[in-house]
Amino acid sequence: MVSLVAGVTLVVLVSMVTLDLVCGGQEGGEDSRLAHTHLTHTQRHYTPQTGGARSTTFSYIQRTARSGIFQNNGIFEGIRLADAESAGPFHGHEDKAKFKNEKMEIAMRQPNAIDDNECNEINCIGNFNKNGNAGPKHNSIGNIEFNGVVKNTVLTDDPIGHSDKGPVVLTHSGPVRGLTLDKAHVFYGIPYAAPPVGPKRWTAPKPVSPWTQPYDATFPRPACMQVCAGEFSEMCPPKISEDCLYLNVFVPLSVDLSKPKTKALPVMVWIHGGDFIAGSASKPLYDGRFISNYSNTLVVNMEYRLGAFGFLVTGKDPQSSAVGNYGILDQQAALQWVHQNIAAFGGDPAKVTLFGESAGAQSVSLHLMMQISEPLFRHAAVQSQPFSIPLKTRFDAMKLGRDFVKLTNCSASDLACLRSLSSHTILKAQVKAGSKIINPFRFLEMFETWGPYIDGQLLKEQPITAFQKGRWQSYKPVILGTTSEEGVIFVYGVFTESVSVLECIVYTTAIFKQHTLSILYKYVPLYHNQDRRIMLSQIVTDFVFLCPTRRSARSAISLGGSVWMYVFDHSPSDHNIWSGLTFCYDRACHGAELPFLFDSAPETNLTLTAQETHLANQMVCYWGAFAHSGDPNSRTEQTPFCSQQRLPVWPRYTSAESWPILNFTLQSHPQHGNREDICDFWDELDIY
Numbered sequence: 001m002v003s004l005v006a007g008v009t010l011v012v013l014v015s016m017v018t019l020d021l022v023c024g025g026q027e028g029g030e031d032s033r034l035a036h037t038h039l040t041h042t043q044r045h046y047t048p049q050t051g052g053a054r055s056t057t058f059s060y061i062q063r064t065a066r067s068g069i070f071q072n073n074g075i076f077e078g079i080r081l082a083d084a085e086s087a088g089p090f091h092g093h094e095d096k097a098k099f100k101n102e103k104m105e106i107a108m109r110q111p112n113a114i115d116d117n118e119c120n121e122i123n124c125i126g127n128f129n130k131n132g133n134a135g136p137k138h139n140s141i142g143n144i145e146f147n148g149v150v151k152n153t154v155l156t157d158d159p160i161g162h163s164d165k166g167p168v169v170l171t172h173s174g175p176v177r178g179l180t181l182d183k184a185h186v187f188y189g190i191p192y193a194a195p196p197v198g199p200k201r202w203t204a205p206k207p208v209s210p211w212t213q214p215y216d217a218t219f220p221r222p223a224c225m226q227v228c229a230g231e232f233s234e235m236c237p238p239k240i241s242e243d244c245l246y247l248n249v250f251v252p253l254s255v256d257l258s259k260p261k262t263k264a265l266p267v268m269v270w271i272h273g274g275d276f277i278a279g280s281a282s283k284p285l286y287d288g289r290f291i292s293n294y295s296n297t298l299v300v301n302m303e304y305r306l307g308a309f310g311f312l313v314t315g316k317d318p319q320s321s322a323v324g325n326y327g328i329l330d331q332q333a334a335l336q337w338v339h340q341n342i343a344a345f346g347g348d349p350a351k352v353t354l355f356g357e358s359a360g361a362q363s364v365s366l367h368l369m370m371q372i373s374e375p376l377f378r379h380a381a382v383q384s385q386p387f388s389i390p391l392k393t394r395f396d397a398m399k400l401g402r403d404f405v406k407l408t409n410c411s412a413s414d415l416a417c418l419r420s421l422s423s424h425t426i427l428k429a430q431v432k433a434g435s436k437i438i439n440p441f442r443f444l445e446m447f448e449t450w451g452p453y454i455d456g457q458l459l460k461e462q463p464i465t466a467f468q469k470g471r472w473q474s475y476k477p478v479i480l481g482t483t484s485e486e487g488v489i490f491v492y493g494v495f496t497e498s499v500s501v502l503e504c505i506v507y508t509t510a511i512f513k514q515h516t517l518s519i520l521y522k523y524v525p526l527y528h529n530q531d532r533r534i535m536l537s538q539i540v541t542d543f544v545f546l547c548p549t550r551r552s553a554r555s556a557i558s559l560g561g562s563v564w565m566y567v568f569d570h571s572p573s574d575h576n577i578w579s580g581l582t583f584c585y586d587r588a589c590h591g592a593e594l595p596f597l598f599d600s601a602p603e604t605n606l607t608l609t610a611q612e613t614h615l616a617n618q619m620v621c622y623w624g625a626f627a628h629s630g631d632p633n634s635r636t637e638q639t640p641f642c643s644q645q646r647l648p649v650w651p652r653y654t655s656a657e658s659w660p661i662l663n664f665t666l667q668s669h670p671q672h673g674n675r676e677d678i679c680d681f682w683d684e685l686d687i688y
């Protein structure tokens, strides 16, 4: 520890001297001003927090830097990159709201921000019925959680008379009644595990109690507990609840649910992103009807526990403590539900493709590493995985847990006390504990405050390590890819104004320590802008996303695996996709591919140009073909819709073909790699 501190100190000091020149000596004249005032722009947006681990962990940097620049912890509010790990459009602003801790704090203090009915700030009711169908107004669903007692919303004598319409499917737990919509049959909100409330809070998901009357699967259930505040709150889930272990099933109209099954169709299971603290499967963005209809596959997406509810660790013994990773177990339970029940919907349980983006991609990787998940899916798509953000160690997860518990007035060993807290108390403590830096030596952890940790049993090592060492299901075909400007949302979401030379040094040093110099020497000559955000964004894109993904792909093929790689390099023309994240306008930010992947623009009120629609259709058809056969180029089972899309051949990733990847853009085409020399540089540093 001591020598590590010394090492960091040295680098800070060395960097301050040398990089002042490389990082933009011309700004030197401003430095004295910057030393005192360059933080003001962050201060305008972030209220520096006082006390707590954040200030103590960084106080050593204050001392070692021996300069005034760190005197205000506001700077570290500014690098809450954790909050920038968003799931892209329609998650971005939720997360952006969280960049602005000040705003969130205010929201948290206002009793109405998260009211006692666990509604978000916006309409809690009647807002979800955007299916065109005149469905019932579901005011009554407001109370799914009755003091922790399981309540199936059973269709009995529905006054609206909706109960006798819609397809009924018999699951292992009981019959469910869904909707037949324009493009697909839809079953919303099927419970795949018992509500994780009361004594079941912080336990592994448990089976649901069976029912006999048809369950009303005609409307989405609440999203899992999450904070949602700020200017983009209209994009927050309409309702949140601790009782949230539900999934949605989309079935193509080609399946006649009233008749015995003929040929079972492939199933695509989506894991949403949102930094393990936000997001929801039921967002209009993730409407599975279009994929389902265009590619003739079933789509399933699930909610899973987020934040402290999903990931709190207070000890090792599951009887007496919270042991974390519940959110991952939830996903696994949903996969098990698919395995057991999807045949009744016309799906093939032996042909499941798991796909996810951002935190969802991290989840997919974990399932590729976990033996229990192995039989539950056959193909995987890992989209924009932040490979270089480490999962927490047990030590760090426990530390976060202790910080959390302190805020609740319970003792860490008193699980009953913790279970008796209201879900809002937990949410508030989650936010507060999550705003502290847990381990400055594993700086990137703060990109993702709450999330899975290496517990030694379920998860034994970091995904990047497992992928490099071949300790994953590398025989499963995978699609791996990133957007071309992943880093922008992180860097610009945090720095609202130009980043100076000093900040540039500080942030790179905090992350890269002794490698800072070589990294800056590599990048600085390529960027002539005074504003270092452009360079920093590229560093984040390369180091966190692109290059470790490439390395994982190469490791997979060295083990004989089949990999298709892509870069999504199109900036959506309709800026509404970014809901006010202006720095993403005309950029292929993190998450830019999602409205294309789901082809869900009609549901999200986005306007795509004809060319963009073509791009979206192509993506759906590649992913659909992959689900059908494990090869995105496969033409067997191709729908007429997909044969019209004239898909270019997407070559498998191999060195023999000079590393071809597919560049998704208005004229998608294969090309040889992406930033190969830069990734060679990162690979050689060997610091993922």
Ligand SMILES: *[C@@H]1O[C@H](CO)[C@@H](O)[C@H](O)[C@H]1NC(C)=O
Pocket (backbone or CB within 6 Å): 181, 182, 183, 184, 251, 252, 253, 254, 255, 292, 293, 294, 296
């Ligand atoms: C797609 O939707 C259209 C319009 O509802 C329908 O005619 C067609 O059968 C659907 N195709 C599939 C594969 O579900």
Ligand SMILES: *[C@@H]1O[C@H](CO)[C@@H](O)[C@H](O)[C@H]1NC(C)=O
Pocket (backbone or CB within 6 Å): 407, 408, 409, 425
């Ligand atoms: C913890 O106790 C303090 C002091 O009694 C009180 O102000 C605070 O509201 C309590 N916090 C919770 C979460 O109950």
Ligand SMILES: *[C@@H]1O[C@H](CO)[C@@H](O)[C@H](O)[C@H]1NC(C)=O
Pocket (backbone or CB within 6 Å): 130, 284, 603, 604, 605
């Ligand atoms: C799309 O627009 C319609 C009509 O303006 C509105 O009712 C609906 O809520 C909007 N959907 C989304 C996802 O914003």
Ligand SMILES: *[C@@H]1O[C@H](CO)[C@@H](O)[C@H](O)[C@H]1NC(C)=O
Pocket (backbone or CB within 6 Å): 484, 567, 569, 663, 665, 671, 673, 674
């Ligand atoms: C993708 O293709 C476009 C058009 O050919 C090109 O301008 C762009 O640089 C490519 N993107 C990447 C990341 O290589």
